[in-house]
Amino acid sequence: MIFEVFHLLACAAVLTGAFYVPLNKRNANSLSEIPIYYKNVCKVEANKKGGDDVPEILKQANKCNGGGALVFDTEDYLIKSPLNLTGFENLDIYIAGNISLYDDPDYWQDKLLLIEYQNSSTAITIGGTNVNLYGLPGHVIDGKGQNWWNKFNNKKNQNFYRPILLVFDGLVNGVVDGLNLLNSPNWFNLIANSSGVAYTNTNIDVYTVNDNDFYNTDGWDSYRTSNLIVENATINNGDDCFSFKPNSTNIILNNLYCNGSHGISVGSIGQYYGVTDIVENVIVNNVTMSNADYGARLKTWAGRPANSSKTDAGGGLGYVRNVYFSDFTVENVGQSIYVTQCYSAGSLATCYEYPSSLVMSNVFFTNFNGTTSGKYDEAGTMVCSSPSVCYDFFTKHIDVVNKKNASDTFFICSNLGDSELSVSCVNSTSQGGLNNGL
Ligand SMILES: *[C@@H]1O[C@H](CO)[C@@H](O)[C@H](O)[C@H]1NC(C)=O
Ligand SMILES: *[C@@H]1O[C@H](CO)[C@@H](O)[C@H](O)[C@H]1NC(C)=O
Ligand SMILES: *[C@@H]1O[C@H](CO)[C@@H](O)[C@H](O)[C@H]1NC(C)=O
Ligand SMILES: *[C@@H]1O[C@H](CO)[C@@H](O)[C@H](O)[C@H]1NC(C)=O
Ligand SMILES: *[C@@H]1O[C@H](CO)[C@@H](O)[C@H](O)[C@H]1NC(C)=O
């Protein structure tokens, strides 16, 4: 019964846009239309000698703030110093040309804008009230990741800052539409401190030309953000397609094609002792997940041993609830569904001994089709630390075939409290739920 009711509510939410997001449809679909719609149009003249375009961008943005349009023409722009485009009000930004990050990691180390969360950094941050970013056909925002991956050297050298391509910080009532994002040195998008954002019609792509692979290239991470919809995107990347980080609420993801990722993830959360993390009211609908480690994933940390002095080894407070995954097609995916409350616990015995203080409940998985990669014996995993902190899980219409042995398709399940599971569950092995580092 709960399932049917929530299913209807979730469908209605997707169809009617129950969470408020703005409808700031783009006015102009080409450069020539822009002057018709805006009194002030501020075109950024590209510095053609390979110099830094940031001072001119900031100058034009300030000129057109308050109702105008900032326009990147069909030219090449270079970002060679931090571009802080936050704090604007009523500004539409059109991008017709190519914007590239200067691709010298050493040059950037003492210049990047630092972000406290996860000790990360960026060269471009965007925010403000009623600020809209529209990509016109043919443009690319290019993170020029290759030199960063060369320096990273397949994780052999990790001790330097690699910027997130775009950080949306304090964006309130904004539309981000039509962007083509390429080769970010790190995550592609962090959406933080924001509300009322529609991020639509996006292309994300990443590739390497040598043996130095790309890492941490999440499509999106949401943090301290509510009322966000991400709709219609093609994502080719090498880490989470989308990840819900602490305090992500009222978020809809709809119509995504994810290729090569680690899946769509809630978390990890609950890592920091005594800190409250919340993920609530999340709908993820119509996703094709190809060549990925996981399909839909929730990863939270267990409690920590009472005599542990570490503050970043679990024991976080808060909850994950009302999370709804529907209409997933998986192709060559390690595990279709992966739920753990034992993230990084080391062993299941430790996890069960120190149950999570972060409660997971009302989590739905419905209409999953397709085939796993056959990498694992199991087609999915749902391992919790204790039934008292993990309950009301529902699976329905899960038609995923385990490539390893189609007639032996099963899930590893453990410690789920009151739940309705349609999948065939076996008791947890010593390994289930402990996969770290992905
Ligand atoms: C932007 O980059 C794309 C892809 O590399 C290219 O096709 C296009 O011509 C470039 N545009 C400009 C204005 O240089
Ligand atoms: C960007 O500029 C605003 C003021 O306009 C400032 O408050 C904010 O701290 C800056 N952001 C970063 C990351 O430096
Ligand atoms: C943050 O990252 C930088 C660059 O990797 C590193 O040098 C620094 O030690 C890190 N700081 C913390 C507190 O982890
Ligand atoms: C978000 O807001 C908090 C509190 O104002 C601030 O400390 C932080 O720098 C902001 N940005 C990000 C990316 O967390
Ligand atoms: C997303 O794609 C669907 C199906 O093609 C379309 O109906 C919808 O209008 C698109 N949404 C946006 C915001 O462009």
Ligand SMILES: *[C@@H]1O[C@H](CO)[C@@H](O)[C@H](O)[C@H]1NC(C)=O
């Ligand atoms: C589902 O998403 C795909 C993109 O992955 C899109 O082509 C398709 O139109 C969407 N289906 C519906 C019913 O919107």
Ligand SMILES: *[C@@H]1O[C@H](CO)[C@@H](O)[C@H](O)[C@H]1NC(C)=O
């Ligand atoms: C998916 O990713 C694989 C591996 O990177 C790539 O070969 C393939 O072309 C991608 N498929 C699509 C449709 O982009």
Ligand SMILES: *[C@@H]1O[C@H](CO)[C@@H](O)[C@H](O)[C@H]1NC(C)=O
């Ligand atoms: C998340 O929300 C909780 C509850 O409001 C709050 O205690 C916590 O500080 C928030 N976390 C962040 C990172 O803002």
Ligand SMILES: *[C@@H]1O[C@H](CO)[C@@H](O)[C@H](O)[C@H]1NC(C)=O
């Ligand atoms: C306390 O810490 C020790 C050493 O790390 C460990 O062996 C023991 O299991 C812990 N005991 C409790 C009750 O947490």
Ligand SMILES: *[C@@H]1O[C@H](CO)[C@@H](O)[C@H](O)[C@H]1NC(C)=O
């Ligand atoms: C799964 O397969 C069924 C039956 O073929 C179909 O009705 C449904 O739309 C499929 N769902 C997805 C998410 O592909």
Ligand SMILES: *[C@@H]1O[C@H](CO)[C@@H](O)[C@H](O)[C@H]1NC(C)=O
């Ligand atoms: C596949 O699983 C079935 C059912 O458990 C079992 O009878 C069969 O031997 C397995 N096949 C292989 C090749 O392991």
Ligand SMILES: *[C@@H]1O[C@H](CO)[C@@H](O)[C@H](O)[C@H]1NC(C)=O
């Ligand atoms: C499942 O395994 C756990 C520990 O590995 C054990 O305590 C429990 O009794 C088992 N449950 C069933 C139903 O076999």
